[in-house]
Amino acid sequence: MENEQLIPIEQFCEYYQVEFAFIHSLSEFGLVEIASIEEKEYLHHEQIKDIEKLIRLHYDLEINLEGIDVISHLLQKVESMRIELNDLKNKLRFYES
Amino acid sequence: MEFIDYYKILELNKNAIDSDIKKAYRKMARKYHPDLNPNDTVSKIKFQQINEANEVLSDPEKRKKYDQYGKDWKNAQEANQYQKERTSQQTWKNARGSGQGFTDNFSEHDFSDFFESMFGGHSGGRRDSQVKYRGQDANAQLHLDLKDVYTTHKQTLIVNNKNIRLTIPAGVEHGQTIRIPGHGGEGVNGGPNGDLYITFSITNSTRFKREGNNLYTDTELDLYTAILGGEITIDTFDGKVKMMVRPETQNGAKVKLKGKGFPVYKKEGEFGDLIITWQIKIPTHISEKEKDLFKELSRVVAYGK
Secondary structure: OOHHHEEEHHHHHHHHOOOHHHHHHHHHOOOOOEEEEOOEEEEEHHHHHHHHHHHHHHHHOOOOHHHHHHHHHHHHHHHHHHHHHHHHHHHHHHHHO | OOOOOHHHHOOOOOOOOHHHHHHHHHHHHHHHOHHHOOOOHHHHHHHHHHHHHHHHHOOHHHHHHHHHHHHHOHHHHHHHHHHHHHOOOOOOOOOOOOOOOOOOOOOHHHOOHHHHHHHOOOOOOOOOOOOOEOOOOEEEEEEEEOOHHHOOEEEEEEEOOEEEEEEEOOOOOOOOEEEEOOOOOOOEOOOOOOOEEEEEEEEOOOOOEEEOOEEEEEEEEEHHHHHHOEEEEEEEOOEEEEEEEOOOOOOOOEEEEOOOOOEOOOOOOOEOOEEEEEEEEOOOOOOHHHHHHHHHHHHHHHHOO
């Protein structure tokens, strides 16, 4: 990974006012990937949007980590089904036209 | 402008105590939160209504004013004007940890006209003024024709009064959504901008039907070429091509022209196939000589002579 795309976890936690332990817990659940470089830990900037969503689920909606894990999985399924539904609608348009 | 029943929105009665309001708000927020209802505009509207209802009912001053004026909200406008002249700057609690609301999906533009007429513009904010927040994501729909998405091209869009120059890749599908990072709403206090999501609505004004990367079309074939075979020039999506027709080609027979279909999304130079269905045209207004020849042909077929 290029360094300018990596954000130090400490900086991220201060910026978003979240606990360090929370990010580590997300990593343990496989929901975020932490990069370790020379004993410092970083988050890749492409993950930021997803982590923001996880922060909202936990801090705003008071959903625990197990719940977040389940919800993430279900949201992925919902997105796959949305894409599949769109493909099927396009196929149907083909036969209706 | 209609009166908004905040108690009804949160499914509460008018005697609800603070803990009831908080409980109801949390329950409904979990149900309609945009993160849990992606691409759902109905839930998004409902979530804004829930937030607004909570904004009023969880604030003792606002609730008192709302209960006092209620459906007689027009009088509140005059009272509000008086209040503006007396009000000192308000301070707001940081949303996180206070249980007073949500840190995202909520800006001063999300309040209804009813709210603003009763309580004025949303001065200050529930956010800590030193914290930077990412801007909201924006959604837009782009209407194009099939011809437009046959090639990769640039297009200028106006989103939220800003010109955005986009590259539209060839082969996008109807209903497909692409993300343009950083072109959504502005960040708060210097935070990063949100993203812009564009959903394509593609109409088809051509004679070709599209299914994925393949195109389908019916093409007329004269009777003589169908029977004897030969060369024919047909229309493809972007031009013409010569092809050989096999003898004794039947009506409704299909032929696949590889690589003459639609471009594959994000794979330059790669194309689907064009599938042609032959529609054999029976000649009309035939001459007497042609009729005689057809009669002779029918005798040969019937009697072998």
